[in-house]
Amino acid sequence: MGDIIMRNRFEAQLHNLNEQIITMGAMVESAIASAARALENRDIELATKVAESDNAIDEKEREIEHICLKLLMQQQPVASDLRMISAAMKMITDIERVGDQAADIAQLTVMLCEQNAVLITAVELKEMAKATIKMVSGAIDAFVRKDIELVHEVIAYDDVVDEQFNNIRKKLMTSIRENENIDEHAIDEMMISKYFERIGDHAVNIAEWVEFSLTGKLKNEE
Numbered sequence: 001m002g003d004i005i006m007r008n009r010f011e012a013q014l015h016n017l018n019e020q021i022i023t024m025g026a027m028v029e030s031a032i033a034s035a036a037r038a039l040e041n042r043d044i045e046l047a048t049k050v051a052e053s054d055n056a057i058d059e060k061e062r063e064i065e066h067i068c069l070k071l072l073m074q075q076q077p078v079a080s081d082l083r084m085i086s087a088a089m090k091m092i093t094d095i096e097r098v099g100d101q102a103a104d105i106a107q108l109t110v111m112l113c114e115q116n117a118v119l120i121t122a123v124e125l126k127e128m129a130k131a132t133i134k135m136v137s138g139a140i141d142a143f144v145r146k147d148i149e150l151v152h153e154v155i156a157y158d159d160v161v162d163e164q165f166n167n168i169r170k171k172l173m174t175s176i177r178e179n180e181n182i183d184e185h186a187i188d189e190m191m192i193s194k195y196f197e198r199i200g201d202h203a204v205n206i207a208e209w210v211e212f213s214l215t216g217k218l219k220n221e222e
Contacts, residue, residue: 010074014081017067017088018144024060024095025140031057031102032136032199036129039109039192040122047113050106057099064092079216087213091143094202094209098136101195101202108188108195117185120175121168125189128164128196135161135203143210154207161200168193 031050038047068089071081112119119125135154142150172186208219 010071010081013067013071013074014084017064017071017085020060020064020067021088021091021095022140022144024057024064024092025136025143027053027057027060028095028098028102029133029137029140031099032105032129032133035102035105035109036126036133038106039112039119039129040126042109042113044110044113047106047109051103051110054099054103057096061092061096065089083216084213087209091206091209094205098199098202101199105192105195108192112185112188115185117188119189120186121171121189121193124164124168124171125192125196128161128168128193131157131161131164132196132199132203135200136206139203139206139210142207143213146210146214148211148214151207151211155204158200158204161197165193165197 031053034046034053035050037043038050068085071085135157138150138154138157141147142154169190172190176186212218
């Protein structure tokens with residue numbers, strides 16, 4: 001009877017872990033979307049809020065780490081539990097880094113707004129933002145739904161983001177060659193596109209850890 005009670009308590013804590021990861025995922029999805037909107041609308045106030053929200057995301061990561069460690073210490077987990085907890089600890093690292101990238105984009109947005117810079121790749125960055133938000137949302141949804149097919153869709157979609165990044169880089173390099181006065185602004189835009197590209201990479205990592213939690217297989221083991 002005692003074992004059943006312990007297991008039920010453990011299951012409840014696992015459920016709480018899932019809920020906290022979903023909450024953290026929603027926080028970074030909001031941060032990316034707000035950073036993209038601030039960039040598009042030249043909204044310094046919104047960009048500043050995004051940059052400041054990174055502290056809350058960091059705190060949520062620490063909270064989830066504590067839950068994971070508590071689960072590992074309370075009871076000897078079975079293999080599937082151990083996979084889930086191990087994957088959770090890896091996932092939140094990537095989720096937190098997505099928050100960092102959103103904050104970096106927001107900080108550059110503030111600088112570009114203050115300089116009244118005219119963005120060369122405004123349209124392309126807007127599309128890239130949509131693509132990376134789709135990837136992060138897909139990775140979190142795959143975790144919630146335990147959906148391997150969606151995991152694979154997220155991983156495959158990274159090619160789209162990489163192509164967008166390459167196109168932005170080419171356009172900016174061409175503009176720099178043609179007009180030396182836009183060097184600084186173009187470099188900031190390049191950095192923003194690089195941050196979006198990194199967000200896509202982190203979404204892939206999250207998706208791969210979701211797959212590991214469900215199958216026990218890591219990509220580099222195939």
